Structures are given as structure tokens and as C-alpha cells.
Amino acid sequence: xxxxxxxxxxxAIWEPENRFKIWLEVETLACEKMADLGIIPETVPTILxxxxxxxxxxIDEIETxxxxxxxxFLTSVAEHVGEESRYVxxxxxxxxxxxxxxxxxxxxxxxxxxxxxxxxLAALKKRAxxxxxxxxxxxxxxxxxxxxxxxLKLAGHYCAFKRAxxxxxxxxxxxxxxAMSGAVGTYATLNPEIExxxxxxxxxxxxMVSTQVIPRDRxxxxxxxxxxxxxxxxxxxxxxxxxxxxxxREAEEFFSKGQKGSSAMPHKRNPILSENLTGLARxxxxxxxxxxxxVALWHERxxxxxxxxxxxxxxxxxxxxxxxxxxxxxxxNLLIYPDxxxxxxxxxxxxVFSQRTMLALTQNGxxxxxxxxxxxxxxxxxxxxxxxxxxxxxxxxxxEITKALPTDVFEDIFNYDHYTKNIxxxxxxxxxxx
Numbered sequence: 001x002x003x004x005x006x007x008x009x010x011x012a013i014w015e016p017e018n019r020f021k022i023w024l025e026v027e028t029l030a031c032e033k034m035a036d037l038g039i040i041p042e043t044v045p046t047i048l049x050x051x052x053x054x055x056x057x058x059i060d061e062i063e064t065x066x067x068x069x070x071x072x073f074l075t076s077v078a079e080h081v082g083e084e085s086r087y088v089x090x091x092x093x094x095x096x097x098x099x100x101x102x103x104x105x106x107x108x109x110x111x112x113x114x115x116x117x118x119x120x121l122a123a124l125k126k127r128a129x130x131x132x133x134x135x136x137x138x139x140x141x142x143x144x145x146x147x148x149x150x151x152l153k154l155a156g157h158y159c160a161f162k163r164a165x166x167x168x169x170x171x172x173x174x175x176x177x178x179a180m181s182g183a184v185g186t187y188a189t190l191n192p193e194i195e196x197x198x199x200x201x202x203x204x205x206x207x208m209v210s211t212q213v214i215p216r217d218r219x220x221x222x223x224x225x226x227x228x229x230x231x232x233x234x235x236x237x238x239x240x241x242x243x244x245x246x247x248x249r250e251a252e253e254f255f256s257k258g259q260k261g262s263s264a265m266p267h268k269r270n271p272i273l274s275e276n277l278t279g280l281a282r283x284x285x286x287x288x289x290x291x292x293x294x295v296a297l298w299h300e301r302x303x304x305x306x307x308x309x310x311x312x313x314x315x316x317x318x319x320x321x322x323x324x325x326x327x328x329x330x331x332x333n334l335l336i337y338p339d340x341x342x343x344x345x346x347x348x349x350x351x352v353f354s355q356r357t358m359l360a361l362t363q364n365g366x367x368x369x370x371x372x373x374x375x376x377x378x379x380x381x382x383x384x385x386x387x388x389x390x391x392x393x394x395x396x397x398x399x400e401i402t403k404a405l406p407t408d409v410f411e412d413i414f415n416y417d418h419y420t421k422n423i424x425x426x427x428x429x430x431x432x433x434x
Contacts, residue, residue, distance in 0.1 A: 011318060028052060104202055106222060124161065132423060136345060144351065175219060177205050185209060224288050350391040366400075
């Protein structure tokens with residue numbers, strides 16, 4: 001990923017330095033168990049710990065000639081270790097090293113993303129509590145529906161990211177596997193105890209049947225999980241973009257001192273963070289189809305997945321890490337305008353109470369079909385007069401209404417408390433600890 005959308009800790013996971021350090025650790029752990037089993041001299045792992053090293057420039061130089069990154073790495077290590085290097089990688093395939101190390105990198109990446117999610121959940125929870133009773137209009141199809149609270153809106157997004165955390169924990173578990181079973185996965189040249197030892201030391205589980213590579217359905221699920229998280233980011237971002245529109249302006253991204261909104265129009269305050277997050281979500285989701293296509297490999301092993309994973313793994317994880325961090329800051333600093341929310345809520349002259357009025361008619365002997373038509377014809381009058389006359393006023397003039405309902409019940413019908421009486425219970429349930 002380009003530096004603009006990258007954060008150092010996640011970038012470091014995918015740097016050659018980290019990758020080769022993990023490779024060296026895997027090789028060293030394998031040698032430790034081989035020495036323990038009497039397969040290689042006991043001195044080898046000790047020498048590897050003392051002298052083991054590599055030179056990235058040298059690895060690149062060797063790979064230019066041999067066209068094989070693992071061989072280039074092993075040659076560089078041999079130049080540091082000396083004679084005992086002949087015992088390194090004994091009985092192993094490139095996939096034993098690469099797949100196990102890749103699993104460890106994905107596990108590291110997931111740890112960062114889980115921490116990101118915890119911070120986002122904390123921010124959403126705080127703002128949901130802050131605005132649990134802030135009245136606003138709920139919309140369906142972009143049109144005013146019925147009253148809700150902004151805290152309940154935020155609680156819904158909190159739940160989405162709580163589910164995201166649960167999915168990512170499962171995806172991390174699924175991808176955290178070690179495979180060191182040798183050519184075509186038979187353990188013919190590697191004692192299974194070596195795999196068990198390496199897995200335990202790295203905090204991984206053993207692959208049940210590796211065939212020589214870790215099955216790529218695991219990776220497909222991991223990247224699909226990242227994509228769903230990205231979609232939840234976009235879902236929140238779209239909400240903010242709509243609420244920041246000039247005609248709505250119920251919430252707004254923080255606009256810092258000295259910030260400029262437009263090169264041409266000095267008055268502009270644009271939802272640039274939300275729009276950016278919408279775009280970044282597309283990048284993360286773009287990794288899913290290649291990851292799915294990686295599942296189908298030839299026989300026990302091919303490398304058609306390799307080039308794909310070298311690209312999508314850093315891109316998807318770095319982008320999602322950046323997006324989660326950006327969204328957390330957006331939530332923490334979000335400007336919220338309760339007065340505007342109340343004004344918008346009342347903008348349509350009480351049309352939001354149409355369902356309560358209809359239900360009151362059904363409770364007083366009018367069929368639901370007739371009640372719907374009576375309320376609808378009065379509601380249409382409100383639309384047509386641009387809410388210059390309220391729904392309550394039109395209803396008070398309708399004989400079918402006044403025959404069924406005494407006008408003194410209107411105060412009870414046109415009362416926002418009916419819409420908020422269960423809000424606390426819903427939010428309390430939603431904000432249980434992730």
C-alpha cells in the first residue's frame with residue numbers, strides 16, 4: 001500500500017525484515033526438534049541462535065540468479081552460519097517454511113486489527129451513551145419514517161463491529177495453522193513431532209491434512225472476513241455522508257482550524273473522511289475474489305496462489321488497519337447537532353405519527369384498511385401543502401376521525417415518548433461488552 005493509507009505497525013509485518021526473521025525462527029525451531037530427536041547434531045540449533053542471520057540485499061542478489069526466494073534465503077543464512085547450515089531445512093519443502101510463516105504473519109496482522117476494533121468499539125459505545133436520548137428521525141428509503149435516537153443508531157453500528165470482532169477472532173483461529181509435512185504432505189522426510197513442536201512454539205495449530213500446502217479455503221475465509229468488516233465501515237460512512245448533507249446537517253465530521261474544504265469554494269466543509277473510507281472499503285473487498293480463486297490448486301500443490309497473496313495480504317490488512325483507525329477518530333470527533341435533528345424531526349408537520357393514529361383508529365372500531373386510507377388522505381394533504389398545515393390539524397377537521405377519536409387523545413398520540421420508551425433497554429442490550 002502507498003504510505004498515505006498505511007500505519008507503521010501493520011506495514012512492518014509485511015516488510016522483508018519481518019518475513020525473513022520469521023523464516024529464520026521457523027527453521028531454527030525445526031532444528032531444535034530435529035536435534036532433540038537425534039536427527040541432527042545437538043549443536044546446530046545453538047549455533048543457529050548464535051550466528052543465524054541474513055542479509056536482505058544479499059538475498060535479492062542471489063534470487064536474481066537462482067530465481068527461488070527460499071533458496072536465496074537459505075544461502076544467505078549459510079553464509080552467516082557456516083558448515084552447520086547443511087542441516088538447516090532438512091527434509092522440508094519451501095511450502096513448509098512459507099505457509100507456516102505466512103500463517104504467523106496473518107496472525108500478527110489480526111492482532112493489530114482486533115486492537116483497532118476494540119478502540120472503535122470503545123468510541124462508538126461512548127458516543128452511543130452520550131446520545132442515547134437524542135431524538136432524531138429514522139429514515140427508510142431516505143424518507144422520514146418514525147422517530148428514533150441517535151444513540152440507537154450508533155448502538156446498531158456498535159453491534160456490527162462487535163460481530164466483526166467475533167468473526168475476526170474465528171478467522172484468526174482458522175488461519176493460525178502450521179504445516180510442516182514435507183513433499184505432498186506425507187511426513188516421509190519430516191517427523192510429525194517437528195510440526196507439533198514448531199506449532200506450539202509459534203502459538204499455531206497443526207493442519208490436519210496439508211497436502212504440502214495449507215488449504216486455501218482458510219485464507220479465503222480470512223479475507224472474506226476482512227471484507228465484511230470493510231463493508232461495515234462503509235455502512236457507517238454512508239450514514240455520516242448523508243447526515244452531513246447541507247439539507248440535513250444532523251452530524252458532521254470535525255473540521256479543524258486551517259482545514260480547507262474546496263480549492264474553488266471557500267465555504268465548503270466536505271465529508272472527506274467518510275468518502276475516503278467508502279473508497280478504502282472497496283480496496284479491502286477487492287481481495288475477496290482472488291482469495292476465493294486461490295482455493296482451487298492443482299493436485300497437492302502449485303504456486304498460482306503465491307503472487308496473489310503477496311499482493312492482497314499487505315494491501316488488505318494495511319488498508320483495513322488504516323480505515324479502522326480513521327473511523328475511530330471520525331467517531332470520537334464527530335460533531336452532532338441535536339437541535340437540527342429535532343427541527344428535521346418536526347419538518348413534515350407530524351407525519352411521523354401516522355402509524356400511531358392509524359392504530360388508534362383500529363382500537364376504536366375502524367378496520368385497518370379503512371384506517372389506513374383515512375390517515376393516508378390526510379397525510380397527502382400535509383405533503384401537498386408542504387407541511388404548512390400539520391397532520392394533527394387536518395385530522396381535527398376530518399369527521400371520520402373526530403367521530404372515532406376525541407380530540408383530547410391527540411396529545412397522547414402525538415407524543416415522542418412512545419417512540420423512546422424501549423430505547424434504554426435496546427441500547428443496554430446492545431452495549432454489552434464485546
